Amino acid sequence: MKTRIQLIRIVIVFALTTVRSMAQVDTDVTAKTKSLYKNLDWFQQGNKMLFGQEFFNSFQYNSASPHGNKDFSDSKDVTGSHPAVLGSDFHYYLEKSNTERSYHTEAAKWAFQLGYVVTFDWHLSARGTSSYQYAGSPPGLVNNIVADLNGDRAWFYGELDKVISIINNDLKVGNDMIPIVFRPFHEMNGNWFWWGSAATSSANYRTLYALTVNYVKERTKSVLYCWSPNIPLDFNYYPGDEYVDVVGLDYYEVNASTLQSQLGLLVDFATSHSKVAVLSETGNRVSGDNANLYWSNTVLPALINDPAGKAWRIAWLLTWINASWSFPYVPHASSGQAAKNSFIGFRQSPYIMFGDDLPDMYSNDPITAIASNKETHQVDVYPVPATTELTIELKGFDDRVSVTYYDVTGRSIHSLEQTHDVVIHQSLTSFNPGIYILQVSDGVKSTRRKFMVN
Numbered sequence: 001m002k003t004r005i006q007l008i009r010i011v012i013v014f015a016l017t018t019v020r021s022m023a024q025v026d027t028d029v030t031a032k033t034k035s036l037y038k039n040l041d042w043f044q045q046g047n048k049m050l051f052g053q054e055f056f057n058s059f060q061y062n063s064a065s066p067h068g069n070k071d072f073s074d075s076k077d078v079t080g081s082h083p084a085v086l087g088s089d090f091h092y093y094l095e096k097s098n099t100e101r102s103y104h105t106e107a108a109k110w111a112f113q114l115g116y117v118v119t120f121d122w123h124l125s126a127r128g129t130s131s132y133q134y135a136g137s138p139p140g141l142v143n144n145i146v147a148d149l150n151g152d153r154a155w156f157y158g159e160l161d162k163v164i165s166i167i168n169n170d171l172k173v174g175n176d177m178i179p180i181v182f183r184p185f186h187e188m189n190g191n192w193f194w195w196g197s198a199a200t201s202s203a204n205y206r207t208l209y210a211l212t213v214n215y216v217k218e219r220t221k222s223v224l225y226c227w228s229p230n231i232p233l234d235f236n237y238y239p240g241d242e243y244v245d246v247v248g249l250d251y252y253e254v255n256a257s258t259l260q261s262q263l264g265l266l267v268d269f270a271t272s273h274s275k276v277a278v279l280s281e282t283g284n285r286v287s288g289d290n291a292n293l294y295w296s297n298t299v300l301p302a303l304i305n306d307p308a309g310k311a312w313r314i315a316w317l318l319t320w321i322n323a324s325w326s327f328p329y330v331p332h333a334s335s336g337q338a339a340k341n342s343f344i345g346f347r348q349s350p351y352i353m354f355g356d357d358l359p360d361m362y363s364n365d366p367i368t369a370i371a372s373n374k375e376t377h378q379v380d381v382y383p384v385p386a387t388t389e390l391t392i393e394l395k396g397f398d399d400r401v402s403v404t405y406y407d408v409t410g411r412s413i414h415s416l417e418q419t420h421d422v423v424i425h426q427s428l429t430s431f432n433p434g435i436y437i438l439q440v441s442d443g444v445k446s447t448r449r450k451f452m453v454n
Contacts, residue, residue, distance in 0.1 A: 025225050025245050026217040032362035033179035033222050039361045040276045044315040048353050052085025052318035058107040061322040061332035066103045070110040074322045074332040078340050079347040081354035085316045086111040090163050091123040105170050112178040115360035119181040126194045127155050137194035146207045164219045177222035184212050187230040187250050188237050202236040209239040228280035241273050248280025256302035264310040279317035283329040292331040292339035295346040304351055392424040397442040406437040
């Protein structure tokens with residue numbers, strides 16, 4: 001059997017936090033979707049933020065085209081770690097080639113299998129056009145959908161049916177539907193989209209959003225819903241608690257004081273409405289290395305140095321696509337060393353979590369296990385060149401250590417005991433391809449790590 005291991009390296013110290021009781025838009029979603037929502041709230045209430053990027057493992061900066069190597073990202077190329085949140089867009093599924101659609105689909109499946117968060121926005125082209133911009137869109141499209149005029153609502157529901165088909169049929173791994181955070185009709189308080197402030201009233205926007213949620217939730221069981229205005233926040237466009245699970249803010253080229261005040265308002269709103277808060281889009285839209293200093297020099301200090309202590313109470317922050325036709329939102333292979341070092345420093349911040357730091361966001365157990373760890377300890381998991389052996393290095397454990405391997409169903413497939421702080425060489429010749437969980441415990445500290453065998 002040909003065996004290949006993907007690197008999972010994790011160093012984590014967590015404080016105990018309390019998970020709130022939260023109401024969801026759809027209480028009849030899958031168990032994994034409910035767990036995702038609970039775990040996102042756990043991060044918001046704790047002292048960690050997940051870092052995310054749009055299409056991080058199907059686009060790269062030094063190319064104009066998407067790729068099919070789902071284990072490659074510019075972030076990993078520079079820091080050794082993928083982002084923890086994968087952003088995607090139904091526009092690229094419905095209005096691009098079948099080949100590109102397959103790349104993005106496989107990327108989302110891969111991210112889900114490793115326990116990462118998957119979120120989808122939707123740059124929906126206006127009826128009869130190939131553009132989602134307000135300029136050139138049919139006049140009154142939102143108003144017609146809301147009032148059910150000129151066949152525009154039927155057209156709109158037809159487009160929603162296409163998205164629902166993707167969610168129910170494409171975004172599946174085995175029998176599991178991939179939970180997604182769906183972020184439709186974002187930046188509505190700006191004037192650039194056909195659903196934005198230049199096109200319709202806040203009341204009709206709220207109705208459009210409600211129509212969307214009601215239609216989708218009747219036909220899917222794996223969706224959370226995110227509402228994300230552009231800066232400055234305008235809660236006149238908020239659709240209502242019964243239609244929103246996650247509240248976000250889109251803000252590029254941030255100013256520290258403005259970011260702190262705006263996220264403070266968002267976090268206060270999320271807390272009072274029992275929602276999860278996120279920085280749903282940010283980045284520096286400048287070509288060159290200065291953009292890559294943005295994370296360590298601007299965003300992170302603004303978040304963690306907020307005098308009110310609110311700005312970093314978010315579950316994630318997400319940046320946009322690295323591609324040659326876009327901007328270098330994160331450093332890449334051709335970036336200068338100073339930019340790379342800055343981003344590596346951002347990745348190493350104790351407040352930021354990348355993908356290989358992340359527990360399984362679709363399970364109840366890993367969050368609890370990590371929260372109980374009150375001391376620093378480390379488990380490194382990496383392959384040897386022959387790729388038939390897993391090397392596990394234990395640091396910071398006491399006395400004898402129990403090591404157990406589980407498959408994704410929770411079935412124990414192998415266990416052993418070792419003295420503390422050792423290197424274990426585990427043969428993988430008997431492991432079938434798939435996701436595995438490694439649990440290490442010394443009776444006081446217990447840690448789980450994921451690894452994938454291909």
